[in-house]
Amino acid sequence: MAYLQLRGIEKFFGEHRAIKGIDLTIEQGEFIVFVGPSGCGKSTLLRLIAGLESIDGGTLMLDGRDITDQPSSKRDLAMVFQSYALYPHMSVYENMSFALKLAKVDKQVIDEKVQNAARILNLTQYLQRTPKELSGGQRQRVAIGRAIVRAPKVFLFDEPLSNLDAALRGQTRVEIAKLHRDLGATTIYVTHDQVEAMTLADRVVVLRDGQIEQVGSPLELYDRPANQFVAQFIGTPQMNVVPYAQLPAPVQQLAPQAATGGAVGLRPECVAVRAGALAGQGGVASGQVELVEALGAETLIYVRTTQGAQVVARQSERTGLQAGDAVALDIAAEHAHWFDSAGRVVAPAVAAAA
């Protein structure tokens, strides 16, 4: 039975239909990530679930209870904000115990829970400080601590890591994953960073323009995207999408009927680059190297084909190629995703990417 269920959820801002009828079922204990470009409605959807914005259509059920019109304070959800939103006039201890105090929990129980959360989050020595005496990472942990002491039905995270620097972001990401493993709490996490989505989620919900594009496990989205948008949104560097018209003739012949006029998508690791011009030796396209990015563990080679398409190849071997070199491209046709002119997948890749 569904734990949190969204049925036809709608939201209007004036005339603008920001959320266009979202249906989604979330099971207890799941880690769900909402991901999408800015303005896609992911934060709005989270705020609708939180009760911070009113729902204009549809129903929201939590644990068998209709909470569509309940105020936030009655929903039993906890939220971690992007800006932390700690109470600046309270100590860390008071911040973390605020919700329990409002719920009139026994003082001793509160103390136990706060101390326990502080231990998990390494905040024990900071309990008497005020938020402004803490670093960004510590504030973030207090915000998380404030949520976990309550043991709410669902944790909501609104881009919690985007104010942290890169190193801290990676570290906190790991901590959040570990926390979820330990607590097993149902979690909804909003981010625009697809790496966070891929590493944290049980299931990822890709949103665009107030609608769900696809829901699935991270690897499902990577291997079998439902459309060109998801295909290009998930994965760095982006999937190569070459319009049908810019394909060399031998590849065009491989295209299924419906993809004529559409495009082909290839993950960078499914493209191989060979030095030397194409000379009918199994290569499918020729081109010129535009840029080589040597990242150590992997090397990215940007190639402009003679048909004018830009293609990125990813390989784990290093390369002696330089910008301007003539190269031949090999593609593994079984890894190709074929899209029709509207961007829908008409023929998914036969094999998962290597």
Place this chain on the structure above:
Amino acid sequence: MTARRRSKFPLGLLALRTAVAWGVALLLVFPLAWLFLTAFKTELQAIAVPPLFVFTPTLENFHEVQERSDYLLYAKNSVITSVLSTLVGLMLAAPAAYAMAFFKGKHTKDILMWMLSTKMMPAVGALVPIYVLAQKSHLLDTQLALIIVFALSNLPIMVWMLYSHFKDIPHEILEAARMDGATLWQEVRLVLLPLGMGGLASTGLLCLVLSWNEAFWSLNLSAAKAGTLATLIASYSSPEGLFWAKLSAASLMAIAPIVVFGWFSQKQLVQGLTFGAVK
């Protein structure tokens, strides 16, 4: 530091600047200082030409003012009307500012502008209707009438000041309180009020001073019973001739409490007057 300044401003310019600053300061202080001196002179000394700078101070005027008109009654009226009107104003302005700052609607800006625009109208324009209203409801020359009028006339400024203070409070903090299970009242009492205390204090202080100094409405709506110190001063500038020394003494007694009060709350007041401008 000084060396750097000097290189930025040539010595002459610096001297000029200092001179102008002193000039302006003296210009502002002179009437008050003259008032102070005159209050301790006899009526004859007060009108002496050339003006006297050295004289034997007397407390005669203060004594006479207290004799002729009951200073303490007026002072009490001033305290009661300004304090209560400020409290009433805050109670009305704070919820309004909260709604406008945190639940902004399409017309919030228009409403704010409209409220401010009522301050552009000369008060005398509303005198007749308000006088008639006060008369018909038998509130002429009562503290209640002054409290209501002071509170309402300060309301636009109070809402504006509180609005700009509240606007600086990140609304996520209030949302966090809501997520933590706080009811509206708990949210206001435990989060909004502590965070908005600075704004409430400076708004309250400013309005206290404005109400204390308010003369137009107290002169027109009150007399011997509910009159404030402003009416007391005015009663000494009678058509039969001016008694400069007594007028000065009365003025000094009227402004002394608020000057002392203002001195101690200077920091809050400045913060309130420059609201939103400096961060």
